[in-house]
Amino acid sequence: MIVTAITALAALGSSAATGYALIYTRDSVEAGREQLRLAEQGQTTERFGRAVEQLGHAALDVRVGGIYALERIMRDSPQDQPAIMEVLQAFIRVHSASRGKPPAITDVGAERLLPAAPADIQAALNVIVRRDHSRDGGRTIDLSYTKLFGADLSDAYLVGAELEGADLTGATMFRANLTKAHLLSTNLSFASCRWANFTDAGMVKVVMVNTFAYNANFNGAELQAAIMHNTFLDGTTFVGANIRGAKITDPVRANFAGAEK
Numbered sequence: 001m002i003v004t005a006i007t008a009l010a011a012l013g014s015s016a017a018t019g020y021a022l023i024y025t026r027d028s029v030e031a032g033r034e035q036l037r038l039a040e041q042g043q044t045t046e047r048f049g050r051a052v053e054q055l056g057h058a059a060l061d062v063r064v065g066g067i068y069a070l071e072r073i074m075r076d077s078p079q080d081q082p083a084i085m086e087v088l089q090a091f092i093r094v095h096s097a098s099r100g101k102p103p104a105i106t107d108v109g110a111e112r113l114l115p116a117a118p119a120d121i122q123a124a125l126n127v128i129v130r131r132d133h134s135r136d137g138g139r140t141i142d143l144s145y146t147k148l149f150g151a152d153l154s155d156a157y158l159v160g161a162e163l164e165g166a167d168l169t170g171a172t173m174f175r176a177n178l179t180k181a182h183l184l185s186t187n188l189s190f191a192s193c194r195w196a197n198f199t200d201a202g203m204v205k206v207v208m209v210n211t212f213a214y215n216a217n218f219n220g221a222e223l224q225a226a227i228m229h230n231t232f233l234d235g236t237t238f239v240g241a242n243i244r245g246a247k248i249t250d251p252v253r254a255n256f257a258g259a260e261k
Contacts, residue, residue: 044077048084055091060120067091067123074131082137088124092146095121102149102169105190108230111212112192114150114170125151133157149187219258 051073054066067088074084095118105113116122125148128141142162149169156176164184171191179199189209193216200220208228215235223238226246233251239258248254 044073044080047073048080052087055087060118063120064123067120067127071127071130074127078132078135081131081135082139085128085131085136085139085141088127089142092121092124092143092148096147099147099149102147102167105170105210108210110190110210112170112172114190117148117151121148122151125153125156129153129156131157133159 047069051066051069054062054069057063057066070084070087074081099118102114107113117125140160140162141158143166144162145165147167148171149167150171151168152172153168153176154172154174156173158181159177159179161178161181163178163186164182165186166183167187168191169187169189171188173191173193173196175195175197176193177197178201179197181198181201183198183201183203183206185205185207186203187207188211189207191208191211193211193213196213196216198216198218198221201218201222203218203221203223204225206223206226208226208231210230210232211228212232213236214232216233216237218236218238218241220240221238221242223241223243224245226243226248228246228248228251230250230252231248231254233255234253236254237258238256241256241259243256243259243261248256
């Protein structure tokens with residue numbers, strides 16, 4: 001009986017020791033994970049700081065490198081995407097402000113004749129276009145009053161975007177999604193908006209001179225007082241669009257069936 005009791009106590013002690021060892025191991029693993037998380041967070045913060053510093057560099061290639069460094073950080077750390085979008089939007093606003101006016105285009109029917117946007121501005125736009133919009137954190141893109149003439153925004157997800165007063169003269173916007181975007185007084189002259197989606201967009205006083213909008217969707221858009229001269233609208237739909245007061249002259253193959261006039 002004594003031997004049995006001693007054996008039982010020994011087994012109990014061994015089990016307790018094993019339990020304590022498991023708890024210790026679990027706590028050690030958790031502590032290790034936390035240390036790793038903090039280390040990774042610190043590395044991300046350091047990378048972010050270096051990339052932002054590059055954005056202010058005088059050399060174009062360094063600025064472009066900083067922009068794409070931010071894109072890599074965004075992919076490695078998706079939770080930082082909203083902040084990176086804010087930085088890139090601010091960069092575009094600042095660096096596009098000095099662009100002046102787009103060169104005059106006199107060739108009626110010309111498409112994509114303007115020179116491309118500067119490499120650093122286009123790089124920032126590329127990152128915005130390629131982002132995973134499901135990680136925007138409920139924020140929308142704001143490029144109001146920017147000078148983006150000649151820029152490429154093809155396939156851009158700009159749902160609800162703020163583009164008031166933006167100059168998109170000669171921009172390429174194939175298949176861009178601008179549903180519910182705000183384009184008050186935006187200049188889309190000579191822009192290539194083929195297959196673009198402007199459903200329910202606010203486009204009061206938008207300027208669309210010689211704009212190529214083949215097969216675009218303006219259903220439900222607010223186009224009051226819009227200026228549409230020599231606009232190419234073959235296959236474009238305007239169901240439920242409001243075009244009251246719009247100045248529409250020489251539209252090319254336009255069909256305004258279903259629009260409110």
